[in-house]
Every structure is written in C-alpha cells, then in structure tokens.
Amino acid sequence: MVAKQLAASGGLWLSLGGTEILVDPGPGSLVQATKRKLNPEKLSAIILSHRHLDHAADVNIMVEAMTEGGFKPRGRLFLPSDALQGEPVAFSYLREYLNGIEILAEGKSYSIGNVSFTTPVLHRHPVETYGMLFRVGGRSFSYIADTQYFNGLSASYASELLIINMVLAESRPIVYHLSIADVAKIVGELKPKVAIITHFGMNVWRLKPWQIAQDLSRQTGIKVVAARDGMRFNLSQLDD
Numbered sequence: 271m272v273a274k275q276l277a278a279s280g281g282l283w284l285s286l287g288g289t290e291i292l293v294d295p296g297p298g299s300l301v302q303a304t305k306r307k308l309n310p311e312k313l314s315a316i317i318l319s320h321r322h323l324d325h326a327a328d329v330n331i332m333v334e335a336m337t338e339g340g341f342k343p344r345g346r347l348f349l350p351s352d353a354l355q356g357e358p359v360a361f362s363y364l365r366e367y368l369n370g371i372e373i374l375a376e377g378k379s380y381s382i383g384n385v386s387f388t389t390p391v392l393h394r395h396p397v398e399t400y401g402m403l404f405r406v407g408g409r410s411f412s413y414i415a416d417t418q419y420f421n422g423l424s425a426s427y428a429s430e431l432l433i434i435n436m437v438l439a440e441s442r443p444i445v446y447h448l449s450i451a452d453v454a455k456i457v458g459e460l461k462p463k464v465a466i467i468t469h470f471g472m473n474v475w476r477l478k479p480w481q482i483a484q485d486l487s488r489q490t491g492i493k494v495v496a497a498r499d500g501m502r503f504n505l506s507q508l509d510d
Contacts, residue, residue, distance in 0.1 A: 393417035
C-alpha cells in the first residue's frame with residue numbers, strides 16, 4: 271500500500287484548540303501537509319508510535335520544516351526509546367533544533383500545550399510500539415497503532431472516539447497487526463461514539479474499506495467510518 275500510494279501515508283494531523291500535533295509522519299507527510307495547506311511551522315510536537323518507515327520516514331524533514339531549518343528551534347519529539355538506538359530514525363544533527371525529546375514508555379503521561387496524552391500499554395509488534403489516549407477540553411480520543419490483538423488492549427483505550435489501524439482482512443499469527451475481526455471485537459468492547467478505521471493493507475483495500483466500515487457499523491451498533499486521504503473529523507461531531 272505504501273509503495274503504490276493507493277492511500278497516502280502522511281500520518282495524522284491533530285489541531286486541538288490551538289495546539290498542532292503530527293502523529294506518525296510516514297512517506298509523503300510533508301507533501302501531503304503542504305498540499306492541504308497545513309503549516310508545519312505551527313506544530314508544537316511530532317509523535318511516533320514506532321520506528322517503522324510507514325510511520326516515521328518523514329520525521330526528519332518534518333522536524334526541519336517545524337523549526338524552519340533549525341533557525342527557529344521549537345517543538346518536541348516524542349518517540350519510543352528504540353527509535354533513537356542502533357539505526358536511529360531521527361538524525362542526531364536535527365535534535366538540537368528541538369525544544370526537547372521525550373521517550374515514550376508504557377503507562378506514562380505527557381502534555382503538549384492544552385493537550386495531555388498517555389501511552390497506556392506496550393503493543394505487540396516487532397519493534398517498540400505505543401498507541402495514545404488523548405484528552406483535551408473535556409474530550410477523549412484514542413489511537414490504536416500497529417499491534418497484534420491481546421487481552422487488555424481494548425480496556426487501555428476507553429474514549430469517545432477511536433482511531434484504529436486495520437491492516438489485515440484476516441488474522442495471520444506471524445503478522446503482528448489487527449484484522450477486521452479484531453477491530454470488530456475491540457469496537458464492540460470499547461463502544462466509542464465513533465470509530466475510524468485506517469492504515470489498510472492491500473487485502474483490506476481490495477475489499478473496499480468503506481464497505482467494511484458499513485458492515486462493522488451494522489455488526490457493532492457503533493458508527494464506524496473508513497478514513498480517506500485528507501479526511502477531517504471535528505470532535506464536535508461526537509455530539510451528533
């Protein structure tokens with residue numbers, strides 16, 4: 271999917287009461303941002319769920335853009351410890367452009383301006399991976415990043431809005447990603463007001479994610495939406 275760019279891999283841009291945050295800037299993040307008139311110079315933070323290229327390939331250029339090439343140091347970078355080890359995904363010369371780097375860890379809490387978030391549980395994935403539970407202005411929403419399903423996953427992300435990565439059409443024991451059936455179980459357990467499915471694998475794409483979303487809505491009784499390039503979701507829609 272990333273190589274073919276059937277769906278863009280630029281990540282999630284959060285605009286929360288004046289605080290701008292970029293989550294998982296994969297390949298094409300800068301191009302997608304500028305195409306949609308999103309200004310990286312307004313970012314307060316960049317968050318990586320994990321070091322894999324489809325989530326982190328554009329982290330360095332986005333740090334450059336956020337800090338205007340380092341001439342205006344600003345912002346923080348949040349990432350797992352292994353993203354700075356061995357083959358670091360964030361170049362060392364760029365780190366001085368930032369106001370700080372914070373290491374994600376299981377059960378820790380963080381704040382960015384008026385936004386707080388936690389990384390409640392370590393995911394089951396080949397590299398160190400975390401999802402996030404955000405709180406802002408009395409609202410809560412969660413992002414379940416790449417992981418194999420495990421007991422306790424759902425309970426860690428109770429929120430009004432669920433954004434969840436759904437790579438697989440069917441579970442594959444050696445592939446540490448969520449399937450359609452896994453997502454149905456999680457949505458049914460969490461019962462958010464709205465769930466957004468995203469990060470589709472090729473087999474999911476062939477099955478048409480928007481149709482899968484309709485099936486999941488009928489199955490769970492929860493409004494499920496399939497993400498699409500450039501889609502915007504206003505938290506006020508949770509009151510509809």
